[in-house]
Amino acid sequence: QVQLVESGGGLVQAGGSLRLSCAASGRTFSYAMGWFRRAPGKEREFLGIMDWNGGRSFHADSVKGRFTISRDNAKNTVYLQMNNLKPEDTAVYFCAARTQYLASKLATYDYWGQGTQVTVSS
Numbered sequence: 001q002v003q004l005v006e007s008g009g010g011l012v013q014a015g016g017s018l019r020l021s022c023a024a025s026g027r028t029f030s031y032a033m034g035w036f037r038r039a040p041g042k043e044r045e046f047l048g049i050m051d052w053n054g055g056r057s058f059h060a061d062s063v064k065g066r067f068t069i070s071r072d073n074a075k076n077t078v079y080l081q082m083n084n085l086k087p088e089d090t091a092v093y094f095c096a097a098r099t100q101y102l103a104s105k106l107a108t109y110d111y112w113g114q115g116t117q118v119t120v121s122s
Contacts, residue, residue, distance in 0.1 A: 002026040002097050002111040009093060009116030012085055016120075020080040022095030022113055032101040033078040034109060035069060037091035037118075045091075046105035050078065058103030085120045092117050 008020040022033065034049040048059040050069045057069055066085075071078040078095055093116050096109035 002031060004095050004097060004111055004113035006093060006095055006113045006116040009118045011119045011121065014086055014120055014122050016085050017081070017083045018085065018118060020082065020093055020095075020116060020118070022078040022080075024076045024078070024097065031097040031099060031111075033069070033071060034096045034098065034107075035067075035078075035080045036094045036096060037089075038094070038115075039088070039091040042091075044094075046107075047080070047093075049101060049103055049107075051101035056101055056103075060105070082118070085118075087120045087122045090118060090120050 003025045005023045006020060008018060012018055030052040032049055032051045035047040036044050037047060038044045046060055047063050048069045050057040050071055054071050066083050068081045095113045097111040098109045
């Protein structure tokens with residue numbers, strides 16, 4: 001079992017930055033970690049994934065160049081650095097874990113966090 005807890009969300013002005021954290025506990029060794037978001041009235045959106053040692057990562061085109069995934073395995077934590085935020089980035093952000101790295105929005109994940117709200121004001 002893996003437990004995931006996101007933090008770091010909040011209210012930020014357009015153009016600002018936030019760093020989300022996803023703290024993992026349990027049997028976290030070798031899991032690939034993904035980030036998603038769900039905006040009001042929209043489907044869940046895949047943002048990117050990083051493999052267990054940080055050697056490979058993928059970022060969706062919609063956030064490439066503004067969002068960056070990283071991880072610190074010593075702290076069992078994955079991060080999502082978000083820069084130049086826009087009002088359309090307003091959403092609940094989730095992290096998720098899967099056993100193998102797969103850079104596809106169609107990949108299924110085994111464990112999910114509860115989400116953290118990000119609100120970007122114009």
